[in-house]
Every structure is written in C-alpha cells, then in structure tokens.
Amino acid sequence: MSTWNMLSKVTRRAVLAALVGVIVGGTALESASAADKVKLGALRFTSHSGGFVAFENGYFKDAGLDVEFVYFQAATPMAVAIASGDIDFGVTSITGGLINLAGKGAIKVIGGALHEEKGIDGSAILASTKAFADGLTSPDKLKGRSLGITQTGSSFHYMAAQVAKKEGFATSDIKMKPLQKVGAIIGALKSGQVDSMIIVPHIAKPLSKAGKAKIIGWINDYAPYQVTTIFTSTKNASGKKDLVKRFVGAYSKGIADFNRVMLNQKADMAATDAMVKQIHKYVYASRPYAKAAPSIKNGAMRISKNASLDLTDVKKQLDWFQSEGLVSKSITIDQLVDSSFVETY
Numbered sequence: 468m469s470t471w472n473m474l475s476k477v478t479r480r481a482v483l484a485a486l487v488g489v490i491v492g493g494t495a496l497e498s499a500s501a502a503d504k505v506k507l508g509a510l511r512f513t514s515h516s517g518g519f520v521a522f523e524n525g526y527f528k529d530a531g532l533d534v535e536f537v538y539f540q541a542a543t544p545m546a547v548a549i550a551s552g553d554i555d556f557g558v559t560s561i562t563g564g565l566i567n568l569a570g571k572g573a574i575k576v577i578g579g580a581l582h583e584e585k586g587i588d589g590s591a592i593l594a595s596t597k598a599f600a601d602g603l604t605s606p607d608k609l610k611g612r613s614l615g616i617t618q619t620g621s622s623f624h625y626m627a628a629q630v631a632k633k634e635g636f637a638t639s640d641i642k643m644k645p646l647q648k649v650g651a652i653i654g655a656l657k658s659g660q661v662d663s664m665i666i667v668p669h670i671a672k673p674l675s676k677a678g679k680a681k682i683i684g685w686i687n688d689y690a691p692y693q694v695t696t697i698f699t700s701t702k703n704a705s706g707k708k709d710l711v712k713r714f715v716g717a718y719s720k721g722i723a724d725f726n727r728v729m730l731n732q733k734a735d736m737a738a739t740d741a742m743v744k745q746i747h748k749y750v751y752a753s754r755p756y757a758k759a760a761p762s763i764k765n766g767a768m769r770i771s772k773n774a775s776l777d778l779t780d781v782k783k784q785l786d787w788f789q790s791e792g793l794v795s796k797s798i799t800i801d802q803l804v805d806s807s808f809v810e811t812y
Contacts (some may be wrong), residue, residue, distance in 0.1 A: 502533040503710055508545040508557035509536050509749075513669045513766025514581045514695065515558055516729070516746050517774075521721025523745040530713040536749070540648045541617045549574050549700050556699050556714055561784050563620025563793035565698070570798035575704040575805040576781065578697035578715055578774035580722075583690040587730065587769045590694070591671035592630065592684035598662035599681040606684040607634040613642040615652035615661040620793040621645075622694065623652075625784060626665050628791075629689045638791075656680055669750070669766025693777040693784070704805045715774050715808050722770045729767035739764070778804065778811035 505527075509515045518536070521527055527534040537554050539545045543564035545557045550573035558580050568574045583589040594603040603612055609630065616623035628638040644661050646652045653670065655661040657679050665686060674680040686692065697718065703711055725742070732739040743763050744756065750766070751759035771777070778800070785803060788794045804811075 502528070502531050503713075504533045504535070505556065505710075505714065506535050506537050506554040508539055508548055508554045508559070510540070510559065511538055511750050511752075512667055513729075513746060513750055513763050514667055514768050514770070516725050516750070517580060517718055517722040517770050518558060519721070519746055519749045520724050520742065521717050523748070524721065524724060526717040526720040527714075530717040532710075532713060532717060540650065542621060543618055546574060546698070549698060552700065555703060556697065558695055558697050560622030560695050561625075561693075561781065561788075562618070562622060563788050564618075566785060566788055566794040566798060566803060569701075569803040570795055572701050572802070574698055575701050576696045576698045576776070576803055577704060577711060577805050578718075578809040579693050579771035579776035580695040580697055580774065581693075581768055582771045582777060583687045583692040583694055584769060585687055585690060587687065588668045588685070588765075589690070589768050590626065590665050590667050590686040591675075591682045592663065592665050592686065593656060593671055593674065593680040594663050594683045595656050595659045595661065595680060596678065597659035599683070603662055604681075604683055606630050606688075608683075609634070609663060610636045610640045611642075612662040613644050615644050615646050615655050615664040617647055617649065617652070618645050619643065620788065620791075623665055625787060626686055626689070626692070628787060629692070630684070630686075633689055667766055668768065669762045672765040673762050691777060691780055693771075693780040696776065696781070697774055701805075704808075708807075711808055719773045722772065722774060725767075725770060726772065729764070730769060732764060732767070773809060775810040775812065776804070776806070778806065 507518055509518055522534055542559040542562045545559050546565035546568055548554045549557050550568045592606050614627050627641050631638045631641055646655060652664050656664050671682055675682045728738050728742045743760050746763050747756055747759050750763055782800050785800060789796045
C-alpha cells in the first residue's frame with residue numbers, strides 16, 4: 468500500500484473518530500443539561516428547610532431536577548401560583564384558597580411537611596406586652612381579644628379556631644384581624660395594634676426574649692396538626708408522575724437530614740453548625756451568621772418523615788373550612804389529596 472493511501476486511511480479514521488467524539492460528546496453534554504427545571508415555592512422559615520437542605524446536599528440534582536426557589540410571604544398566593552403554573556411545587560399550609568383551587572381541579576396535596584406534635588417545639592401563641600399586662604396571660608383568655616392573621620381562611624385562622632374550641636368558646640369570640648403578611652402581623656403585635664398572634668418558634672422566641680411579646684401557649688397543646696403540606700398542580704400529579712416522585716424522594720432526603728441533626732442539636736454540634744450555615748443562606752440571610760444562628764436553631768420543628776401525610780388531620784381541616792362556609796361543601800378529600808406518592812395515616 469502506498470504511503471498516500473496509508474495517510475488517507477489514517478486521516479479518514481481520524482475524521483470519523485473526531486465525528487464520533489463530537490456526537491458522543493454532544494450527547495453527553497445534552498444529557499448533563501437535561502435536568503428538569505422546577506420552581507419550588509417556599510417561605511424563608513426554618514420549617515421549610517427540608518427543601519433548602521435537599522438543594523444544598525445535592526439531592527434534587529441527583530434526582531435530575533434543576534430547582535429554583537420562589538419566595539412568598541403568605542400561603543394563599545403560593546397556591547394561586549401553583550394553579551397559574553408560575554411554580555411547580557409548593558410547601559405551605561392548607562388554606563381556604565388552596566382547597567377551593569383543588570375543588571376546581573387545579574391543585575393536589577401530595578405529601579406532608581411540618582407537623583405539630585407533643586414534645587417538639589412548634590408554633591407559639593403570643594400576646595403583645597400591652598395585652599399581657601392587661602391580663603392576656605394564657606390561651607383561655609383569648610375570648611374577646613384581637614388576633615392578627617394573614618387572611619380569613621388561613622392556617623392562622625384555623626389554628627385560632629382549634630384553640631377556641633378546646634378552651635370552650637366560639638371562634639367568633641376572637642376578633643380576627645387580616646393583615647395579609649406575617650411581617651405586618653409582627654409589627655402590629657409589637658405596637659399593640661393587635662393583642663395576639665400565632666407564629667413559628669424562630670420568630671416567637673426572639674420576640675419573647677427581647678421583651679417585645681410574651682409567649683402564652685403552644686399550638687402543640689392542640690395537636691396533632693398537619694401544619695404544612697407539599698402540593699403541586701393536578702396536571703403534574705396526573706401527567707408527570709415520575710417528576711413528582713423524584714421531587715418527593717429528594718425532598719424526603721432533605722427532611723431526613725434536617726430531623727436527624729436539628730431535632731437533637733446537642734448530639735453533634737459540628738453537624739448542627741454546618742446545617743445552620745446551609746439554612747442561613749435562605750433564612751435570615753441578611754443578618755450576620757452569629758445573629759441569625761440562634762433564631763434558626765430555635766425554629767427547628769419536626770417535618771414529616773418521608774413526607775408522610777396526616778390524612779386524618781387533613782380531613783379534619785377540610786371539614787372545618789366547609790363548616791365555616793369558607794369552601795364548597797361539595798369538595799371531597801380525593802379532590803384535595805393525591806395519596807399515591809407518600810404514606811398516609
């Protein structure tokens with residue numbers, strides 16, 4: 468064979484190899500960038516850390532999900548964002564707005580997140596310093612008092628109703644003051660414009676410690692209560708089951724890490740500090756770490772293992788919203804919940 472022919476063969480082989488490399492490389496690059504883009508609604512609360520930890524530890528990425536957080540200041544707007552397609556998943560409380568959207572076929576609850584139970588710090592009932600001095604020293608004295616909530620039909624409204632029921636008076640005996648945003652409620656409490664509020668511990672404890680409010684009770688005394696749930700659009704729940712399963716699986720890994728470390732913070736102080744630093748990127752991010760860390764630690768509440776859902780309590784919540792005339796009585800639990808993704812009890 469002539470030298471020319473040999474060179475031609477080598478050249479042809481090199482070209483073919485290069486082409487194959489481009490094709491294979493292109494496929495690899497395409498695969499590497501093929502993660503499903505997902506927008507996750509959240510509040511900047513420690514109780515939303517299942518998602519934050521899952522993101523920081525790479526669990527979403529491992530599940531083939533490219534997650535972007537979208538932040539809200541109240542629960543109902545997050546439900547509306549799910550229905551409109553502006554976000555793909557949300558983690559927040561069951562509200563009248565969410566239930567009504569579920570009744571229209573727009574939303575499905577697919578798992579559980581924050582859960583109030585005995586023995587674990589949860590949401591606190593706060594009195595303003597003014598109201599406390601005037602005798603509002605325990606939840607049974609809320610009758611005739613004002614309480615700041617985000618909206619009628621919010622989780623704050625529901626929790627107040629559970630307190631009233633156990634303490635032996637009507638929900639209407641508490642003067643609900645809808646103020647739209649948590650920040651506005653805190654401001655109203657500190658200034659004495661409302662007598663009371665109910666809020667997660669990472670906000671309640673610093674307010675109490677600073678002498679700006681008084682803790683007069685705990686919602687876990689009225690537990691069990693499935694405070695927050697994981698939800699998505701009905702379209703996702705029915706048409707993108709694999710995507711939903713991957714999301715729930717990754718989120719559950721974040722929950723497991725959070726519960727293991729943050730519910731027993733003294734067991735491994737190094738692990739606790741490392742996780743608090745992760746959470747600090749999302750919660751009290753504008754504060755120096757030294758000032759933010761105590762509040763983040765105070766906000767540690769139990770998140771449902773494997774995102775399991777307290778379906779019994781969710782049914783109870785649905786019944787209450789219907790009894791109050793806040794949602795249609797025709798809405799069923801099956802319209803609200805798709806129980807195929809997690810264990811329920």
